[in-house]
Amino acid sequence: MSEFIAALERAFAPGAASSPIGALRRRAFETFAARGVPSLRDEDWKYTDLSRVLAAPCALSPAATASSALPAYVDGAARLVFVNGVYSAALSAAAALPAGVTVHRFDELATRAPDTLAPLLERQATGRAGPFAALSAAFAADGVYVDVAADAAPDSPLHVVFLRTDTAEPAFSAPQLLVSAGHHSRLTLVETHAGGAGSRVSAAVTEIRLADGATVDHYRIVDEPAAASHLGNVYLQPGRDAIATSWSFVVGAGLARVDLHAELAAPGAAVVLNGLFLATGKAHVDHHVRIDHAAPHTTSAQVYKGIANDRGRGVFNGKIVVHPDAQKISATQASNNLLLSDDAEIDTKPELEIYADDVVCQHGATIGRLDDDSLFYLRARGVPRDVAEAMLSYGFADEVVAPVAVPALKAWLEARLTGAAIGREDAA
Amino acid sequence: MSGTTQDVRELLGQKYQAGFYTDIEQEQAPPGLNEDTLRFISAKKNEPSWLLEWRLKALERWRAMPEPKWAHVHYPPIDFQAISYYAAPKSAKDKPQSLDEVDPKLLETYAKLGIPLEEQKMLAGVAVDVVFDSVSVHTTFKDKLAAAGVIFCSFAEAVQKHPELVRRYLGSVVPVTDNYYAALNSAVFSDGSFVYIPKGTRCPMELSTYFRINAMNSGQFERTLIIADEGSYVSYLEGCTAPMRDENQLHAAVVELVALERAEIKYSTVQNWYPGDENGVGGIYNFVTKRGDCRGAHSKISWTQVETGSAITWKYPSCVLRGDHSVGEFYSVALTNHHQQADTGTKMVHLGRNTRSTIISKGISAGRGQNAYRGLVRIAKSAENARNYTQCDSLLMGDKCGAHTFPYIEVKNASAKIEHEASTSKISDDQLFYLRQRGIRAEDAVNLIVNGFCKEVFKELPMEFAVEAQKLLGISLEGAVG
Numbered sequence: 001m002s003e004f005i006a007a008l009e010r011a012f013a014p015g016a017a018s019s020p021i022g023a024l025r026r027r028a029f030e031t032f033a034a035r036g037v038p039s040l041r042d043e044d045w046k047y048t049d050l051s052r053v054l055a056a057p058c059a060l061s062p063a064a065t066a067s068s069a070l071p072a073y074v075d076g077a078a079r080l081v082f083v084n085g086v087y088s089a090a091l092s093a094a095a096a097l098p099a100g101v102t103v104h105r106f107d108e109l110a111t112r113a114p115d116t117l118a119p120l121l122e123r124q125a126t127g128r129a130g131p132f133a134a135l136s137a138a139f140a141a142d143g144v145y146v147d148v149a150a151d152a153a154p155d156s157p158l159h160v161v162f163l164r165t166d167t168a169e170p171a172f173s174a175p176q177l178l179v180s181a182g183h184h185s186r187l188t189l190v191e192t193h194a195g196g197a198g199s200r201v202s203a204a205v206t207e208i209r210l211a212d213g214a215t216v217d218h219y220r221i222v223d224e225p226a227a228a229s230h231l232g233n234v235y236l237q238p239g240r241d242a243i244a245t246s247w248s249f250v251v252g253a254g255l256a257r258v259d260l261h262a263e264l265a266a267p268g269a270a271v272v273l274n275g276l277f278l279a280t281g282k283a284h285v286d287h288h289v290r291i292d293h294a295a296p297h298t299t300s301a302q303v304y305k306g307i308a309n310d311r312g313r314g315v316f317n318g319k320i321v322v323h324p325d326a327q328k329i330s331a332t333q334a335s336n337n338l339l340l341s342d343d344a345e346i347d348t349k350p351e352l353e354i355y356a357d358d359v360v361c362q363h364g365a366t367i368g369r370l371d372d373d374s375l376f377y378l379r380a381r382g383v384p385r386d387v388a389e390a391m392l393s394y395g396f397a398d399e400v401v402a403p404v405a406v407p408a409l410k411a412w413l414e415a416r417l418t419g420a421a422i423g424r425e426d427a428a
Numbered sequence: 429m430s431g432t433t434q435d436v437r438e439l440l441g442q443k444y445q446a447g448f449y450t451d452i453e454q455e456q457a458p459p460g461l462n463e464d465t466l467r468f469i470s471a472k473k474n475e476p477s478w479l480l481e482w483r484l485k486a487l488e489r490w491r492a493m494p495e496p497k498w499a500h501v502h503y504p505p506i507d508f509q510a511i512s513y514y515a516a517p518k519s520a521k522d523k524p525q526s527l528d529e530v531d532p533k534l535l536e537t538y539a540k541l542g543i544p545l546e547e548q549k550m551l552a553g554v555a556v557d558v559v560f561d562s563v564s565v566h567t568t569f570k571d572k573l574a575a576a577g578v579i580f581c582s583f584a585e586a587v588q589k590h591p592e593l594v595r596r597y598l599g600s601v602v603p604v605t606d607n608y609y610a611a612l613n614s615a616v617f618s619d620g621s622f623v624y625i626p627k628g629t630r631c632p633m634e635l636s637t638y639f640r641i642n643a644m645n646s647g648q649f650e651r652t653l654i655i656a657d658e659g660s661y662v663s664y665l666e667g668c669t670a671p672m673r674d675e676n677q678l679h680a681a682v683v684e685l686v687a688l689e690r691a692e693i694k695y696s697t698v699q700n701w702y703p704g705d706e707n708g709v710g711g712i713y714n715f716v717t718k719r720g721d722c723r724g725a726h727s728k729i730s731w732t733q734v735e736t737g738s739a740i741t742w743k744y745p746s747c748v749l750r751g752d753h754s755v756g757e758f759y760s761v762a763l764t765n766h767h768q769q770a771d772t773g774t775k776m777v778h779l780g781r782n783t784r785s786t787i788i789s790k791g792i793s794a795g796r797g798q799n800a801y802r803g804l805v806r807i808a809k810s811a812e813n814a815r816n817y818t819q820c821d822s823l824l825m826g827d828k829c830g831a832h833t834f835p836y837i838e839v840k841n842a843s844a845k846i847e848h849e850a851s852t853s854k855i856s857d858d859q860l861f862y863l864r865q866r867g868i869r870a871e872d873a874v875n876l877i878v879n880g881f882c883k884e885v886f887k888e889l890p891m892e893f894a895v896e897a898q899k900l901l902g903i904s905l906e907g908a909v910g
Contacts, residue, residue, distance in 0.1 A: 327827065339841075348848075356827060369844075
């Protein structure tokens with residue numbers, strides 16, 4: 001057993017085995033420990049080496065309430081803020097929650113209604129969602145369960161922010177965001193992982209279940225320091241005629257791995273998955289998408305864009321599975337990547353597994369640097385090289401950023417992209 | 429309409445046309461695989477001791493390797509000890525010098541296949557090195573080739589006559605330890621073809637080998653080695669059919685191509701081994717390692733394959749683009765019908781500067797066939813200005829079949845330009861309707877559409893092969909849509 005797992009086991013305090021939650025946490029941890037930290041020999045982890053970042057022992061993040069400032073785009077909005085995995089009433093604006101949105105914290109559910117919480121974590125505990133979702137379920141002390149009432153359609157977005165304080169020692173936390181969107185409801189959800197400096201590991205899980213006809217727009221932003229390892233897990237389950245849209249923006253973190261899984265098990269269900277990552281410095285960003293078309297008349301569309309600079313490395317693995325008898329499927333997928341440095345690397349693997357015949361499935365992948373002619377055009381008009389590159393990279397990323405429907409977030413992303421593309425640390 | 433549907437059903441249930449069995453006395457090694465088997469094969473072939481050592485080392489490495497499980501295919505475990513690793517037609521002992529000396533039964537076999545040697549000799553520029561089970565029986569046009577300095581002979585003969593070439597290049601493209609089946613082949617390979625094209629020579633004709641698997645329980649393990657020296661060109665054709673048989677047969681060949689500076693090798697395959705019956709019983713297991721090494725600058729290796737046969741195909745003809753400005757190409761049509769499974773594709777490994785590769789893969793799945801494209805495009809840090817274009821399309825016919833795509837793309841150099849696109853769909857009802865309303869029968873319409881789908885690959889095939897390939901597809905597919 002690795003030191004990483006051993007240290008976590010020592011810190012593991014799941015609560016009484018007799019309670020459903022205690023039992024579930026034990027089971028989840030056993031699932032993780034039995035599986036162990038994946039190695040490069042695992043097909044799913046072929047391009048992402050965890051042996052370095054998950055070698056050292058990790059303590060649990062200390063409880064804290066104060067933290068560095070909230071991201072600019074969160075200001076003034078309805079928000080739930082967790083610092084080092086613990087709910088912070090001071091930073092949250094829970095009173096401003098939109099009508100029809102009810103929020104339950106794991107902390108209180110575990111004591112008040114453990115029988116409600118346990119089934120919510122069941123999928124993670126079984127290991128079906130991967131080793132780090134199981135690890136997250138074992139340690140998620142305080143997560144959030146958002147319940148949207150049927151027909152509710154709040155007009156402002158709900159922010160859930162997971163902040164970390166500066167830490168001297170490597171620290172571990174397990175943020176959890178579970179959403180249940182009621183019949184014909186609409187929700188815009190912005191999930192942010194950000195905060196202070198220091199080495200750390202997060203095993204974060206987001207699960208969004210949509211009842212028939214519901215619509216959820218989910219934005220997920222990872223903006224962590226270079227010493228941070230982010231292991232994210234997103235699960236989407238739209239009901240009949242429901243539409244789940246999930247955006248993954250990874251603009252920071254030394255190592256970020258985001259596993260997205262959408263299960264389309266009801267006719268008319270649709271998912272739209274978009275993503276953008278920046279891998280600068282020595283960053284390593286890995287998106288793993290799996291879409292299961294298990295019912296007929298389901299639709300999925302994906303666009304993932306990556307920019308790798310310096311010694312950054314970007315990984316994309318997208319798998320579309322069309323199950324037997326799931327006819328009338330439309331699935332598209334694009335993985336477009338920009339390499340801005342000779343030391344950067346992109347590995348992409350867009351997969352299709354199709355067991356039905358009445359389908360239209362397409363995928364495309366491109367990898368290249370900025371177009372020489374376009375650069376020349378701008379340079380010839382007196383635009384400095386770095387600005388020209390920034391303009392072109394921005395143009396490349398804009399397909400994914402332009403449709404962002406939360407104006408403050410869109411402005412923040414645009415500023416961030418322009419700065420990062422030129423390599424200016426002070427930008428944004 | 430109903431009449432048409434009837435025709436279609438009949439066509440869909442067509443029996444394998446090349447299925448028959450020639451009863452020739454075989455000299456066969458007892459089933460089993462151990463050091464003695466290798467010594468037996470080696471002694472039979474009167475091989476030098478270094479080659480026996482090489483085989484023994486391969487066996488040792490093979491034993492330590494796990495059987496690969498990653499391919500998207502399913503089959504019962506293979507008992508490697510139940511296979512006989514050597515079978516040679518007896519009449520091959522004293523090699524016939526002309527057709528008259530060839531066992532008439534052999535000639536009969538080829539006549540049934542529609543490829544009588546007599547006629548083949550006449551065919552424009554095609555020399556045939558026929559491999560009947562494990563020993564080369566007859567080689568034609570040898571003199572003409574010899575005049576050009578081209579060496580085209582059986583592998584066993586090359587070992588005797590050109591040991592320095594064999595020793596220098598054998599295993600240099602596909603190392604013994606490359607994979608499980610390559611290691612197995614290295615240990616037990618029986619025969620195959622050897623080609624050497626000298627410097628600055630354009631091979632005067634297309635070289636061709638017909639393989640047949642014939643003997644009961646004898647896996648066939650060919651080894652092909654083609655070396656194109658500086659500035660040379662060769663086009664090599666490989667085509668296969670196999671007699672009908674109820675027991676699964678293992679075929680694990682290794683093909684190594686070496687292209688030196690400015691050399692070009694064009695390797696074309698039509699593979700039509702017995703695919704098993706409509707219930708998935710029998711059929712060939714085709715686990716092949718094919719790799720070309722563009723060793724010199726401006727060299728080019730082009731693979732074209734039409735895979736319609738075999739119960740299971742597991743094959744990735746690849747190019748290592750080592751030389752600057754070298755070019756790799758892969759054109760493939762893979763068809764699976766009934767219970768056939770195919771996991772095929774290519775690897776393009778770009779190491780040199782300004783290297784280019786093109787991948788066009790067309791997969792057709794019908795019945796309960798499972799068809800997977802698995803490919804790798806790797807741009808190493810040293811490969812400045814590398815370029816790759818990949819297109820893999822799948823056509824689905826029937827709601828029980830499957831089409832899968834597993835492309836790996838790894839880029840470590842920013843100057844690379846990589847494009848990959850793939851699509852999967854069934855034959856569109858609109859296209860069918862368009863053709864039907866013009867009075868074209870359903871199966872002809874399907875044939876037209878499928879041929880159009882595969883056209884990009886067929887146009888890469890030499891003419892005779894293109895005709896055969898179209899015919900094969902027609903037989904295998906007509907009526908898959910009724």
